Amino acid sequence: MDLKKSYCSQLISLTPFDLHKTLINYYVLTKRGSTELLKRNTANDKCDIDVIREKHQFLWDETTSPLSWEEKLAKKYYDKLFKEYCICDLTQFKENKVAMRWQTEQEMVKGKGQFICGDKNCNNKELSTWEVNFGYIEKGVKKNALVKLRLCSQCSYKLNYRHQKKEVRKRCNNSFKKQSNFDIKGKGKFKKEGNKPTECQEVAKDCERERNNIWRSNNTPLQEDKPRDEEFEEYLTMLLL
Numbered sequence: 001m002d003l004k005k006s007y008c009s010q011l012i013s014l015t016p017f018d019l020h021k022t023l024i025n026y027y028v029l030t031k032r033g034s035t036e037l038l039k040r041n042t043a044n045d046k047c048d049i050d051v052i053r054e055k056h057q058f059l060w061d062e063t064t065s066p067l068s069w070e071e072k073l074a075k076k077y078y079d080k081l082f083k084e085y086c087i088c089d090l091t092q093f094k095e096n097k098v099a100m101r102w103q104t105e106q107e108m109v110k111g112k113g114q115f116i117c118g119d120k121n122c123n124n125k126e127l128s129t130w131e132v133n134f135g136y137i138e139k140g141v142k143k144n145a146l147v148k149l150r151l152c153s154q155c156s157y158k159l160n161y162r163h164q165k166k167e168v169r170k171r172c173n174n175s176f177k178k179q180s181n182f183d184i185k186g187k188g189k190f191k192k193e194g195n196k197p198t199e200c201q202e203v204a205k206d207c208e209r210e211r212n213n214i215w216r217s218n219n220t221p222l223q224e225d226k227p228r229d230e231e232f233e234e235y236l237t238m239l240l241l
Contacts, residue, residue, distance in 0.1 A: 124152035
């Protein structure tokens with residue numbers, strides 16, 4: 001009873017505004033669930049990664065500069081990516097849906113996408129290179145980009161499940177390069193000599209000489225064709241023996 005009297009005496013001594021605040025605080029602290037009204041609405045809060053995901057572009061136009069700070073942040077993240085090879089996700093390859101992105105710095109250092117299979121769930125190292133016309137929708141606009149992928153045999157099958165892509169192979173150069181020798185005479189003077197024939201060229205010349213000698217030589221006897229009757233008689237005698 002003494003506590004109630006002291007509390008009531010304190011309330012009576014307060015001004016109307018202070019009395020209002022104390023009663024509201026008492027109501028908020030004692031009623032169940034009423035403290036949720038004091039929480040701030042965090043539905044529209046965004047961190048840096050949310051801004052990058054919202055403003056990110058697969059290919060930025062280098063001629064135009066970003067205007068807002070969100071676009072500048074996304075462009076700064078884009079500049080840190082390595083755009084030689086792509087990393088892909090082939091989990092929905094049967095639906096002809098392939099997700100692609102550029103290499104990060106850690107993936108480039110490890111060799112992921114270049115020396116290790118470019119599928120994010122694969123680590124094979126026997127790879128083949130593919131050129132892919134990557135079609136994607138960005139901000140409601142259909143876009144295309146020609147990218148390179150290095151995949152293993154299993155992931156290559158998944159990539160070409162619906163449409164055959166173009167495989168990139170190294171070109172073999174079998175042409176012989178001309179060799180020139182230089183002799184040094186004096187200070188900074190070079191004398192250019194004639195090109196020496198290679199071993200293959202010398203062998204080819206020897207073969208041509210032998211062919212010409214065969215046709216030019218008159219010592220080789222020429223075999224005359226036998227009549228057909230004589231050949232037939234010889235054939236019968238061989239059978240009867």
